[in-house]
Amino acid sequence: MDFNFSKAQLMLKKTVADFSENVVKPRAEEIDRSGKFPKDLFLEMTKMGLTGIGTEEKYGGSGGSDIEKIIAVEEIAKYCGSTAATLSIHTIFASVIGKFGTEEQKQKYLPVVCSGGELGAFALTEPNAGSDAGSARTTAIFDEKTQEYVLNGTKCFITGGGLAKYVLVFALTSPELKTKGLSCILVERGTPGFSIGKIEDKMGLHGSETAELIFDNCRVPKDNLIGPLGKGFKIAMTALDGARIGIAAQAVGIAAGALDESVKYTKERVQFGRPISSLQGLQWYLAEMATKVECARWMTYRAASLKVSGMPYTKEAAIAKFNASKVAVEVTDKALQIHGGYGYMRDYPLERMYRDAKITEIYEGTSEIHKVVIAREVLK
Ligand code: CAA
Numbered sequence: 035m036d037f038n039f040s041k042a043q044l045m046l047k048k049t050v051a052d053f054s055e056n057v058v059k060p061r062a063e064e065i066d067r068s069g070k071f072p073k074d075l076f077l078e079m080t081k082m083g084l085t086g087i088g089t090e091e092k093y094g095g096s097g098g099s100d101i102e103k104i105i106a107v108e109e110i111a112k113y114c115g116s117t118a119a120t121l122s123i124h125t126i127f128a129s130v131i132g133k134f135g136t137e138e139q140k141q142k143y144l145p146v147v148c149s150g151g152e153l154g155a156f157a158l159t160e161p162n163a164g165s166d167a168g169s170a171r172t173t174a175i176f177d178e179k180t181q182e183y184v185l186n187g188t189k190c191f192i193t194g195g196g197l198a199k200y201v202l203v204f205a206l207t208s209p210e211l212k213t214k215g216l217s218c219i220l221v222e223r224g225t226p227g228f229s230i231g232k233i234e235d236k237m238g239l240h241g242s243e244t245a246e247l248i249f250d251n252c253r254v255p256k257d258n259l260i261g262p263l264g265k266g267f268k269i270a271m272t273a274l275d276g277a278r279i280g281i282a283a284q285a286v287g288i289a290a291g292a293l294d295e296s297v298k299y300t301k302e303r304v305q306f307g308r309p310i311s312s313l314q315g316l317q318w319y320l321a322e323m324a325t326k327v328e329c330a331r332w333m334t335y336r337a338a339s340l341k342v343s344g345m346p347y348t349k350e351a352a353i354a355k356f357n358a359s360k361v362a363v364e365v366t367d368k369a370l371q372i373h374g375g376y377g378y379m380r381d382y383p384l385e386r387m388y389r390d391a392k393i394t395e396i397y398e399g400t401s402e403i404h405k406v407v408i409a410r411e412v413l414k
Pocket of ligand 1: 164192193213267272274275400406407
């Protein structure tokens, strides 16, 4: 068992930490206030190779694995939860194509999203199919005459859905078979019949776009089927197992960022004639926060290392995400409390971190769904 990073991983951590502190941090407040997706930061991450982590270089990726991915996501989340979410969720697209796509599909799509500056999106959720993903009703019926899939339905809460060049849409190719009739179909931006609906106005994560996607007799060629016909539910579940490790890393990063702010603030803030870091009550808060962050971080790395070594990791990914998201909410809450009135003001980053932390308990599977997944694995 080795708890150490390799030299290359340490270098990546330092490079992303510098980028996060010098480039992302100064932008985080403005991104939150404007609610605009920072395309320039996405392009910077592309230039640095971060959007291609986990994909082989021959497909335009930058190599590396889920370990490198979570190193990058955590460092960025310390200063901007939105930008970290964009990176983490964007990489789901490449992970699905990399695992389930044909050689031709890999060559066609991966370079565009890994190093071409375009976003990829993952569209599973529907207005009436959230936690119960298997009740998705969007259809993709095959037209024998034209050899095309015809999509009809609406997807909602899709991260980057309105900006993405390619969207992986989970739709019923055989509606009577329910989850066994669900398939994964790639839809390209601009395809007739595919339109962007409501862009959500959220509590937090303002720099990460969340869109409704509408399919109205949207026709795509049969070559856009990703993976085997009828295996869409399994593809989505496999993708989510991996993606949840990314959200755990995002949650760890938000919590670690709030802890760093709290350490700095308690050393600088003088009350009762001394820095408040000398008060045992606050030291205990900091100790508890540090313990939670450290535990959440190692659970996240444990899940990633199981995935990288090809071992089963569904339970560990769910535990990591369930725990890290809880830690992110608890730690940002405590950090805001430590900052007192200042923490509540928008001049300080704490209230943003607190708002950004909350979604980690909801998206890519709620905490309650994670408990379902963990319990099923434990009871197996
Ligand atoms: N890996 C591979 N296959 C899996 C799997 C996994 N982790 N989990 C289930 N499956 C397979 C099962 O083996 C089963 O296959 P068979 O029919 O061949 O036996 C099939 O999938 C159906 O499984 P279940 O009976 O367990 O399915 P279920 O309907 O009970 O649902 C669930 C299981 C875990 C609750 C699932 O619905 C779920 O994860 N729900 C949450 C959905 C979610 O996380 N949504 C987030 C969307 S993405 C997002 O939030 C943000 C974004 O922008 C990306």
